[in-house]
Amino acid sequence: MFPEAESVAPAMTAVLTTVLTEGPLSRVALARRLGLSQAAVTKAARPLIEQGYLQELAATERSGPGAGRPASPLAICADRxxxxxxxxxxxxxxxxxxxxxxxxxxxxxxxxxxxxxxxxxxxxxxxxxxxxxxxxxxxxxxxxxxxxxxxxxxxxxxxxxxxxxxxxxxxxxxxxxxxxxxxxxxxxxxxxxxxTAEHWFGEGVGAESFALVTVGSGIGCGLVVNGRLVSGAHGVAGEIGHVGVDVNGPACHCGGRGCVEAIAGTDAIVRAVGRPGLTFEEAVTLARAGDTAVGAVFARAGDAIGSGIAAVANLVGPSRIVVSGEGLSAYDLFEPHIRAGFQRQAFGAVAQCPLSVRPLPFxxxxxxxxxxxxxxxxxx
Amino acid sequence: MFPEAESVAPAMTAVLTTVLTEGPLSRVALARRLGLSQAAVTKAARPLIEQGYLQELAATERSGPGAGRPASPLAICADRxxxxxxxxxxxxxxxxxxxxxxxxxxxxxxxxxxxxxxxxxxxxxxxxxxxxxxxxxxxxxxxxxxxxxxxxxxxxxxxxxxxxxxxxxxxxxxxxxxxxxxxxxxxxxxxxxxxTAEHWFGEGVGAESFALVTVGSGIGCGLVVNGRLVSGAHGVAGEIGHVGVDVNGPACHCGGRGCVEAIAGTDAIVRAVGRPGLTFEEAVTLARAGDTAVGAVFARAGDAIGSGIAAVANLVGPSRIVVSGEGLSAYDLFEPHIRAGFQRQAFGAVAQCPLSVRPLPFxxxxxxxxxxxxxxxxxx
CATH class of the missing domain: 3.30.420.40 (ATPase, nucleotide binding domain)
Incomplete structure (x- = not known):
């Protein structure tokens, strides 16, 4: 009925998303960034300004050849x-x-x-x-x-x-x-x-690809590829915990064998230490005190995590990888082995992918x- | 200078791509498919028709409630x-x-x-x-x-x-x-x-996600995720051949250990059979003739490939997976083990992902x- 009206909603979403995650930005910059005309950006921004979600910041003078009238960057109204x-x-x-x-x-x-x-x-x-x-x-x-x-x-x-x-x-x-x-x-x-939070508002802002690995009772992974979260056609994706890294390794609750989680999940570590009644925290204390048998369990776990992270990197080539999760309380025990496993299995230029470690509280x-x-x- | 003109080029690319890969399609269907207005589709299609890349097919009557004037689907001129x-x-x-x-x-x-x-x-x-x-x-x-x-x-x-x-x-x-x-x-x-060919013109048409695994001297993988080919931020992606599936397995030329390619590449199979002067084709013949030692090498190779494919599926959840490549001449020896390795390691709903096998000549x-x-x- 109103053929042009149909196209405003997607442009509004695109403009609001870009200002939210990368703003403040001028209309010119937004048009360039989104492959839209300036007229389309102006049209999409108007209702967002009227409804109080976006505001125009004070104009900044543009300089250099071809400078036209001053640009007023658009910014969000966070309290709206x-x-x-x-x-x-x-x-x-x-x-x-x-x-x-x-x-x-x-x-x-x-x-x-x-x-x-x-x-x-x-x-x-x-x-x-x-x-x-x-x-x-x-x-x-x-x-x-x-x-x-x-x-x-x-x-x-x-x-x-x-x-x-x-x-x-x-x-x-x-x-x-x-x-x-x-x-x-x-x-x-x-x-x-x-x-999603890391992609929109954290370390992954603007990244076309990005991986977040969480270490704890489970080993999980969130992936952004081609600019969007990977959801999985069958509703499953990012299951780094069930990548098989040791065909002769322990059986996993999922039915697989030698899955990363079956070697490196908190429960798997407690099971591998094999001392009745011992908690994960007690295992950490023993390893830190120099118990070589318990230390070897953490080493094997870290290597499995590193190998799983390399599988992610070899397959989708993210621009960066962040490792986090509640298991990171024992990161001093895991870290060198995660890095060693990753470096050994990372293929070619993938080894250059930055691997950062960051605690993320609940x-x-x-x-x-x-x-x-x-x-x-x-x-x- | 001409603010509206900027937006025509991306729309032309989108219209041409969609008619190429999914056409013939009416302007109404194209507008719906691309989230564009009908006016924008008509504007983008015009120069493509004038230059002879697109043609209007004979109008087909639309029926049912709300049917307007007949739609003339747009199709490509393949010989242009x-x-x-x-x-x-x-x-x-x-x-x-x-x-x-x-x-x-x-x-x-x-x-x-x-x-x-x-x-x-x-x-x-x-x-x-x-x-x-x-x-x-x-x-x-x-x-x-x-x-x-x-x-x-x-x-x-x-x-x-x-x-x-x-x-x-x-x-x-x-x-x-x-x-x-x-x-x-x-x-x-x-x-x-x-x-790319499979995604635009083959089994992957219209798929948001899709994986093509090639088996031969190398084991490779092409991935489409979120509707686009995965290129890898560091230029490397789809390296299924270097996913580590056996931490105690053979060393790989890449520096890794137990990589899929180090177990299942043609050279790796010949090496694992370990009979001086024997070619891959001769190994295939021996395995088919019932040599159990050689058969076990193919079984282990197939299992490694299946485990690597499960890693792809667990991580990115493609809607379908096609297996191909020159190594498929021995597919009778590989197939049951590829499927077994995949089923064992595929997590949850991922096991439902269709795995098809297709020869693709050079x-x-x-x-x-x-x-x-x-x-x-x-x-x-």
Whole structure:
């Protein structure tokens, strides 16, 4: 009916996304960056300015040959809208309020004595109320909630198909949480949520390709390739924990053999140490005290992680790799072996790929959940 | 200067690409498919029709509620322009002429007694002349040549950085071949070229993600993720041959240990059989005749390939995987073990990813080279 009108929505999304993640930017720079005409950028920006999501900063003089009238860069109005993000773990809910620029403005925790769905929803409701009704008066400008859950999550429908740590099967979390909180809910796998935050607002900004590896009870990986998160045609991607690196290695709970997680997951390490009653933390203490047998278990684990990271690098060639996760509390034991395994198996120029290590506290995972909700808002 | 004009070129590329790979399509369908307005599609299609690359097919009546005037689908004019594609192997040049729709219209071979660069260029010149001046009168409507070479190739500059089989280091092949043939030349890695052909004109058409695994002297992999070929930030990607699947396995020429190629490449198989003077073909014959020791070598090789394919699937979750390559002459020996290794290591829903096996004769690799040249034309 209005043939030109159809094309404004995608341009609005593109302009808002680019200013959010790379701004402030002038209309000229945006047009160049997005392959759009300046007229199209101006048209797309107008409703965003009118609705208070974008603002024009003071004009800066342009200099040099061909300088025309001064450019007024576009920037986001971070306080225009707020977003709640919650990471659901097996024993705790971690929640944050983020502004439109993904800055954390408030945070709160709630212990979870058990992971029964109804109980988690009740606690989630209390947590959201605490975050939105506390200081800051966020309630009036908050319409969306992002939830991050480990396991097999279908973001499109908000269904948690399987979450081993929560013991959940086919939980329609989006529907349930929307009823409980009256917010618009987006549900995403926790590693993918964290990767989205890094891609939009962290180390991966502007990267065409990027990998985030998380080390802990599970070994996970979020991937950005060709500028977008990799979701997997069958809903599964980034399963570095189930790359087989030792055909004669231990059996994995997934049915595979010598998977990275079967060698290097926290439980696998405790099992390999083989001393009844010993915890992971105690194994770390023994290795640090010079117990060579326990040290060898960590060495083998680090090598398996490094080899898995090299498989990621050899196959998709990311521009950078960040390693993180709660297992990093023992990073001094893992690191040299991760690097050695990576260097040995990285092919050719892939060995030059920067591998950085960064602690990401659970609050950052909650921020990842909020980021997914910001992304859903921008796309809508 | 002409703000709206800037936006026509990307739309022309998008329209031509979509009609090429998925056409014939009506303007309405194109607009929906590309997220453009119908007006923008009509504007982009006009010069393509005027220049003879697209044609309007006879209108088909639309029916059902809301049917307006009949839609005239747009289709390509395949004979408007022709493209030469040449695969350079260590002992032969294989060339084809393709039309704009990537249909092979003529083919020719030339033996290569050695791979000295000057010699290869001279023979390439003769091959191109033979293809263009033979029956079909292609010369007048051919401006472009695509070259496919195994190894580390920088498509952007047309430099062959390293090709082990040709013993080439830093050969500026694009520049040299342009001088020699007076055609506009595009150079690409052979596996990437073949993957491009499958993505644009083969089993991968329309796929957001797709993997092509080639088995032979080397084990290679071309990947399409998020709708585009994966190039690798450091110029390396798809190196399935150097995924480590057995940490205690044989050393690889790359410096790694237990790489898929070190277990399953043709040379590795001959080496593992360990009978002086025995060729790969003779090993195949022995295994088929029931030699259990030789059979076990093929079984281990197949398992390693399957495990490597599972690593690809677990990490990027392609919608489908095609296995091909000259090593497939022994596919009866490999196949059950490839499938077993894949099934064992594929994580969750990834095991459902269809794995198909398809012989691709060398002529198809030359068609891949021509496809890369068609792609360069469309982007220009």
């Amino acid at each position: 809208e707020f977003f709640v993000g919650v990471k659901i773990t097996a024993d705790e809910l971690i929640g944050v309020v983020c502004d439109l620029g993904a800055q954390v403005r408030a945070s709160a925790h709630r212990p979870l004595p058990h992971t029964d769905v109804d109980h988690v929803l009740t606690e989630l409701g209390h947590l959201v109320d605490e975050l939105l009704d506390g200081p800051g008066d966020y309630r009036a400008r908050t319409r969306r909630l992002g939830l991050a859950v480990s396991g097999d999550v279908d973001r499109a429908t908000g269904l948690v198909r399987y979450s081993p740590f929560l013991h959940w099967h086919d939980v329609p979390l989006q529907d349930l949480a929307e009823k409980n909180t009256s917010l618009t809910v987006t549900v995403e796998n926790d590693v993918k949520a964290l990767t 609050e950052q995972w909650a921020r990842g959940a909020a980021t997914v909700s910001i992304q859903a808002f921008v796309a809508a | 322009e022709f493209f030469v594609g040449v695969k350079i192997t260590a002992d032969e040049l294989i060339g084809v002429v393709c039309d704009l729709g990537a249909q092979v219209r003529a083919s020719a071979h030339r033996p290569l007694p050695h791979t000295d660069v000057d010699h290869v260029l001279t023979e390439l010149g003769h091959l191109v002349d033979e293809l263009l001046d033979g029956p079909g009168d292609y010369r007048a409507r051919t401006r472009r040549l695509g070259l496919a070479v195994s190894g580390d190739v920088d498509r952007a500059t047309g430099l062959v950085r390293y090709s082990p089989f040709l013993h080439w280091h830093d050969v500026p092949l694009q520049d040299l071949a342009e001088k020699n043939t007076s055609l506009t030349v595009t150079v690409e890695n052979d596996v990437k070229a073949l993957t 002529e198809q690799w030359a068609r891949g080279a021509a496809t890369v040249s068609i792609q360069a034309f469309v982007a220009a």
